[in-house]
Amino acid sequence: MQKTKVIFTGLTLLLCSGIYAQESSKLFVPINFQRAVQKGTRTSTGKPGDRYFQNRSDYSIKATFNPLTGSLEGKETIRYTNNSPDTLKQIVVRLYQNLFKSEATRQLDVDPTDLGEGVTILDLKIDNQSYAPSSLKHVGTNAFLSLQKGINPTNTTTIDISWKVKLPNKTQLRFGRYDASTYFVGYWFPQIAVYDDINGWSTDCFTGLQEFYNDYSNFEVELTLPKNQIVWATGELQNGKELFTDKIYERIERAQKTDSVTHIITAKDYNEGQILKAKGSSTWKFKATNVSDFAFGVSDHYVWDATSVNVDEKSQRRVIVNSVYKKDSKVSSDVASIARRCIQRYSTDILGVPYPYPQMTIYEGEGGMEYPMMCNDGPNENLLQRVFVTSHEVFHSYFPFMVGTNETLYAWIDEGITTVIPKAVELEYGNQNAHYYIKSYSKRMGTSNDIPLSVPSTNLSSTTYMMQNYGRAAAGFYTLNEMLGPDKFRMILQEFISRWESKHPTPTDLINTINDVTKNDYSWFWNKWFYEYGYADLYLHTVSVENNNVKLTICNKGNLPVPIKLKIYFNDNTFETIQESAMIWKTANSWDLNKSYSKPITKIVLGDNNTADADYSNNTYIVK
Numbered sequence: 001m002q003k004t005k006v007i008f009t010g011l012t013l014l015l016c017s018g019i020y021a022q023e024s025s026k027l028f029v030p031i032n033f034q035r036a037v038q039k040g041t042r043t044s045t046g047k048p049g050d051r052y053f054q055n056r057s058d059y060s061i062k063a064t065f066n067p068l069t070g071s072l073e074g075k076e077t078i079r080y081t082n083n084s085p086d087t088l089k090q091i092v093v094r095l096y097q098n099l100f101k102s103e104a105t106r107q108l109d110v111d112p113t114d115l116g117e118g119v120t121i122l123d124l125k126i127d128n129q130s131y132a133p134s135s136l137k138h139v140g141t142n143a144f145l146s147l148q149k150g151i152n153p154t155n156t157t158t159i160d161i162s163w164k165v166k167l168p169n170k171t172q173l174r175f176g177r178y179d180a181s182t183y184f185v186g187y188w189f190p191q192i193a194v195y196d197d198i199n200g201w202s203t204d205c206f207t208g209l210q211e212f213y214n215d216y217s218n219f220e221v222e223l224t225l226p227k228n229q230i231v232w233a234t235g236e237l238q239n240g241k242e243l244f245t246d247k248i249y250e251r252i253e254r255a256q257k258t259d260s261v262t263h264i265i266t267a268k269d270y271n272e273g274q275i276l277k278a279k280g281s282s283t284w285k286f287k288a289t290n291v292s293d294f295a296f297g298v299s300d301h302y303v304w305d306a307t308s309v310n311v312d313e314k315s316q317r318r319v320i321v322n323s324v325y326k327k328d329s330k331v332s333s334d335v336a337s338i339a340r341r342c343i344q345r346y347s348t349d350i351l352g353v354p355y356p357y358p359q360m361t362i363y364e365g366e367g368g369m370e371y372p373m374m375c376n377d378g379p380n381e382n383l384l385q386r387v388f389v390t391s392h393e394v395f396h397s398y399f400p401f402m403v404g405t406n407e408t409l410y411a412w413i414d415e416g417i418t419t420v421i422p423k424a425v426e427l428e429y430g431n432q433n434a435h436y437y438i439k440s441y442s443k444r445m446g447t448s449n450d451i452p453l454s455v456p457s458t459n460l461s462s463t464t465y466m467m468q469n470y471g472r473a474a475a476g477f478y479t480l481n482e483m484l485g486p487d488k489f490r491m492i493l494q495e496f497i498s499r500w501e502s503k504h505p506t507p508t509d510l511i512n513t514i515n516d517v518t519k520n521d522y523s524w525f526w527n528k529w530f531y532e533y534g535y536a537d538l539y540l541h542t543v544s545v546e547n548n549n550v551k552l553t554i555c556n557k558g559n560l561p562v563p564i565k566l567k568i569y570f571n572d573n574t575f576e577t578i579q580e581s582a583m584i585w586k587t588a589n590s591w592d593l594n595k596s597y598s599k600p601i602t603k604i605v606l607g608d609n610n611t612a613d614a615d616y617s618n619n620t621y622i623v624k
Contacts, residue, residue: 027515027523028454028531032198033508041197042506046513047499053083054504057192058218059294065225067183067298070167078159080151080192088151091126092201093136093143095119096187097165099173099206105140107462108208114168119190123162140205142193161190173208174369175295175376181229182299184365184376187212189294194406196504204408204458209465211400211407214292216502224283225298228276230265232304232324232361233296234373235288243282245274255306256320261336264304267327288372290502292404295371297363303327305336311347312354319343319355325364331379331386335362338387339375342394342425350424352490353497356402362390370396384431391422403497404504411457411465412530413507416473417493420481435610438478441471445614446535446558453507453530475536475612476529479562483525483581484518492517524586525561534559539618540606541590549596552621554606561585562611566593569603 036042040051058081063074082088098104098118121133126147136143151157167185169177175186187206194202194213202213223231231237241249248265255262269275276282288294305323310316321340325332339362347354357373365376368389375393380386399414400407407414419437433439444450444467451464453473460468481489496505496513505513511526528534535558544551554564561582569575576597584591606619613619 027508027511027521027526029508033506036197039197042509044512045516046496046509046511047516048503051085052503053085053197055083055195055215056081056217057215059189060220061189061294062222063189063224065183065185065223065298067177067181067229068226070169070177070183071164072167072185072188073162073164074189075162076160076189078161078192079156080159081156082151082153082195084195084197085153086195086200087153088147088195090144090146090201091151091159092193092195092203093145093161094141094187094191094193094206095138095143096141096191096206097167098138098141099208100168100171105205106208108173110168110173110208111170114171116166119163119165121161121163121190123160125158125160127158128160139203140207142203142205143190159192163190172366174367176366178365182297182302184295184297184363186295186369186371186376187293191293194504198506202406202408209460209462210457211411212293213406213408213504214404216290216292216404218290219286219288219294221286221288221294221296222283223286223296224281227278227280227282228300229282229298230275230300230302230304231284231296231298232322232363232374233284233286234291234294234371235286236358238285238287239283243276243278243284245277248275252306256308256318259307259309259340261305261307261340264306264322266303270301270303270327291357291372292401293372295374295376297324297361297365297374297376299324301327302364305333307336307340309340309344309347309355311343317354319357320359322359322361323364324361325379329364329379331381332364334383335364335377335386335390338390338429339394341428342391342422345425345428346395346398346421350490351398351421352494353398353402355397356501357397360394360397362393368393370401372397372401384426384429384433387426387429387431388422388436391425392418395422398497402502403500404502406504406506407457409456409458410453410507411469412453412473413510415469416477419470419474420477421493433609435474435478437470437474438612439609441467441475442612442614442616444471445475445612446537450533450535452532472529475562476560478610479529479582479612480514480522480525482563483583484514488518525582528559528561532559535614536560536562536612537614537618538562538564538606538611539615540604540621543604543621545601545604545621545623547596548598548600549594550601550604551594552592552604554591554593555589556585558614560612562613564591565606565608565611567605568597568601569605570597571600571602 040049058079061076065072101118102115124131175184251264302324308318308320323336343355362375366378369376370393395418405413451468537557541553541555564580566578567575604621
């Protein structure tokens with residue numbers, strides 16, 4: 001039967017065959033993305049379409065939190081703006097703390113003593129019209145509310161919610177209690193889910209494993225805490241002068257103007273009791289503009305270091321960088337300077353995009369988890385490990401915060417890029433070791449748990465999640481970075497940020513941007529690394545060394561393209577390095593070398609620690 005073509009801008013839909021492809025490309029494109037292109041919200045060039053939209057939720061929150069008990073109670077007013085062309089007949093509310101209800105579906109373990117009632121909705125109003133909390137239909141960590149009157153396009157609706165929740169006492173899952181009076185608090189307030197042009201309402205439930213996908217929002221938050229508790233949070237503190245003694249506030253002002261580290265609050269200050277003016281409870285007021293989430297940390301004994309850095313020579317804008325940690329910690333005292341260096345280097349030449357927010361706080365908690373302007377990082381005795389975690393979490397300020405990728409479905413985008421780019425900072429601190437995740441991935445590559453990145457993160461187990469989104473993604477982006485060259489890859493990321501700042505790109509938008517900026521079709525690369533099963537296994541197929549002449553052929557047993565890195569060792573303990581990018585595998589199945597040298601060859605080694613390879617045993621040839 002003859003194929004009928006329907007032409008869209010830059011796209012061809014082959015209806016009869018069911019085949020869809022971008023013109024002159026063999027890239028797989030999901031059907032929901034195809035539909036978005038037809039509607040004009042996306043394009044085949046990687047740019048947002050003329051009809052691109054995203055809705056917005058702006059929050060005014062007043063909450064009381066007692067870190068001694070974990071009890072939190074709050075009231076919030078949400079101004080929800082429907083910028084879509086659709087009339088919304090329901091809203092979807094995220095209640096992340098329902099993960100701790102006994103009947104919740106979880107992919108990570110929680111302490112049984114932390115199981116409870118989850119979030120209790122005390123009062124609910126839509127445009128001042130009351131809804132019974134029982135009218136919410138709960139599915140996992142989502143609550144669905146059918147509206148008596150839909151939200152029309154371009155309209156703004158006011159949503160008032162009062163709630164209470166008991167935060168977990170023992171479970172540390174990206175947030176938690178770290179001693180009797182110290183908490184880091186994340187995903188703590190009822191949050192409106194994203195409604196986008198690709199999937200409509202985002203209804204994937206939180207199971208503890210995947211991360212987040214949120215609207216961009218403005219926050220005005222007031223947090224009331226017991227006496228002596230200090231708060232660090234997303235955004236900027238609005239009433240610091242009212243809260244802190246003059247001595248402490250003067251130090252804060254000093255830190256905002258200097259490259260040096262200032263000790264804002266020390267152990268001595270706690271002993272003297274001269275930190276806060278109030279002798280009783282205090283209310284902390286914060287504002288954050290155009291961010292996707294709000295987190296905070298509290299303690300009555302953490303010390304506080306701060307410095308600042310100029311992130312933009314044109315505007316001379318300075319960013320304050322905070323490190324907050326246990327007063328007896330011997331491993332976190334240099335974190336403020338490490339974070340400052342990261343922000344400076346990302347803002348200038350490593351990425352070349354000024355850090356987008358007014359502050360960054362590194363909070364000593366557990367593991368490593370990013371929030372807008374906040375990082376919850378565990379203490380590390382090893383300097384290189386501190387640099388690794390700090391540089392990684394700080395870089396998340398760009399992905400997924402400055403550019404709002406969907407972490408819930410496609411964690412590989414932000415985790416992959418964020419594993420590769422900060423390596424430049426690690427090198428400056430002397431870390432010549434392989435990428436941690438690439439080395440780990442090579443040991444497991446090609447196994448049944450090695451899942452293509454096209455599989456949504458919500459469909460993964462904890463084992464496949466880590467392997468896919470950190471290992472495979474890091475190895476793939478490392479290969480791409482080397483194939484394109486760091487300068488071109490940096491230029492691509494700059495363009496991607498320019499196009500999608502404060503927006504929600506999909507993987508297809510990223511791939512299309514790379515093709516558009518380079519004016520090349522890399523579908524051969526993307527299909528193999530990101531949409532197909534496979535593995536990389538370069539090996540020395542044949543080797544002949546005679547009279548200081550080497551002839552060899554390198555093949556790839558797997559189908560994943562990786563660079564060739566070959567070292568020819570000589571009898572005087574020197575060596576020559578020969579490199580070819582992964583581009584050679586676009587059209588070739590093997591690569592040959594025929595070269596003569598002036599001195600005897602003793603050994604030939606293929607690959608290095610940063611090149612993914614499923615089997616290193618076939619990579620070395622010893623000359624006899």
